[in-house]
Amino acid sequence: MRKVLVVGGANGVGLSIATEYAKRADTECVYIVDKAPLPVEYEHEKFKVFSFDLTSSDYSIFNRFDDVDTLMITAGFGRLALFKDVPEEYIVNSFDVNTVSVLRIIKHFYGKLERESNFYCGVMVSIAGFMSSPFFAVYGATKAALKIFIESVNVELIKAGSSNRILNVSPGSLKGTSFTKGKTDLSIIRPMALEIIERLERKDDLFIPQYDEVFKNVLERYHADFRAEGLHSYEYKVSSNRMK
Numbered sequence: 001m002r003k004v005l006v007v008g009g010a011n012g013v014g015l016s017i018a019t020e021y022a023k024r025a026d027t028e029c030v031y032i033v034d035k036a037p038l039p040v041e042y043e044h045e046k047f048k049v050f051s052f053d054l055t056s057s058d059y060s061i062f063n064r065f066d067d068v069d070t071l072m073i074t075a076g077f078g079r080l081a082l083f084k085d086v087p088e089e090y091i092v093n094s095f096d097v098n099t100v101s102v103l104r105i106i107k108h109f110y111g112k113l114e115r116e117s118n119f120y121c122g123v124m125v126s127i128a129g130f131m132s133s134p135f136f137a138v139y140g141a142t143k144a145a146l147k148i149f150i151e152s153v154n155v156e157l158i159k160a161g162s163s164n165r166i167l168n169v170s171p172g173s174l175k176g177t178s179f180t181k182g183k184t185d186l187s188i189i190r191p192m193a194l195e196i197i198e199r200l201e202r203k204d205d206l207f208i209p210q211y212d213e214v215f216k217n218v219l220e221r222y223h224a225d226f227r228a229e230g231l232h233s234y235e236y237k238v239s240s241n242r243m244k
Contacts, residue, residue, distance in 0.1 A: 001028035005068045007105060008075025010034035010049070012177035012183045015042055016193035017072050019186060022046040030067055032220060034075065042186075054101040055093060061186060062108045069110055069117075070200070073102050074124040078139030080237065087216060091138055098142035103149060104168065113157060113164045118201045121166035127215055129170060131222040132230040135199050135237050143170075167200050171209040 002021070009018040009032035022044045032038060032049045032215045041215045052061050054075055086237040102123055112119040128136050129143030150168045157164060175188050192209065199207045208215050 002026050002070060003028055003031070003068045004070040004072070005033065007033045007054075007071075007073045007101075008035040008124075009072075010038045012074065013174065013189055013193060013196070014072065014074030015184060016186050016189040017074065017196060018047065019028045019044065020190070020193050020197055021070070031068065033061070033085045040182075040186075055096045059104050059108065067115055068109075069112075070120040071105070072122045072124075072200070073105060075101065076124060076142075078126075078128075078136060078142075080135040082135060085136040086138060088119075093139050094142050096137070099145045099149075106153070113153075114160050114162050114167070115164075118162045118163070120203070121164065122169055122196060124151070125168050125170045127170050127172045127218075130165075130208075130219060132216075132226055132233065134230060134234040143196075150205070163203060165205045166202045167196075167204055168206045169196055169199075169209075170207070170213060172214065174209075218226045 001204075004018070004021045005022065006014050006018040008014040009030070014032075014034070017036075018032055021027045021030075027046060029046050029048055030044070032047055033052050034049070035051065035053045037051070038047065038049050050061060064164050065101075070100070078098070106113070106121070106123075109112070109119070109121065113121060123146060125146045126143040127140070128140040128146075129147040133139075133140040147170070148234060150166045154165050157166075170194070174192065177184060177189060188213070195209075196207065203226060221232075
């Protein structure tokens with residue numbers, strides 16, 4: 001029977017992934033670790049919820065999840081703002097939650113990744129980690145660090161003879177999530193959650209939603225002239241009324 005850990009599973013994509021796993025007959029339980037409380041309407045008999053702040057210095061809470069075979073980390077935050085307007089505390093907290101926490105958690109479960117037995121691991125990163133993103137300079141930096149970390153560790157796993165991989169899920173903006181202070185809508189997120197689970201279980205190492213439709217061309221423009229694409233990104237954010 002499967003045991004799943006979703007860090008950041010109290011809302012958004014994390015909650016949707018946790019819910020889809022809980023529906024499965026082969027899932028015994030889904031552990032959810034999140035600072036935010038799980039809304040009552042989303043409770044499930046297979047959920048076991050733990051409150052934890054990822055800025056904490058003590059990560060011993062993760063010792064109790066050594067029986068899991070699936071780990072999905074979806075916790076993270078960001079806000080659109082010019083770098084000059086963000087306080088220093090925001091910079092520190094962003095790296096603590098978006099980046100350092102992921103490295104610390106994966107370090108805890110690294111023994112499982114290296115073993116011959118199946119261990120499914122994924123991280124919500126962001127397309128912002130692949131290119132310059134004005135108004136998202138700090139957020140993009142936290143995600144760029146994750147991108148390089150995941151790519152590097154996956155090579156180490158290959159050389160160690162393991163078939164397990166860390167899946168980098170790097171979407172653009174997602175509807176139906178709480179990321180931009182919206183309200184979680186599982187009906188909207190469900191197709192994305194199901195595809196993430198499918199790719200986790202295939203042991204893919206990268207998933208960029210809408211790659212062919214949108215981001216292939218964006219990334220090609222970025223690599224051809226990162227300055228011009230950065231300016232385009234700046235103007236797009238301003239003109240699309242995302243700056244509020």
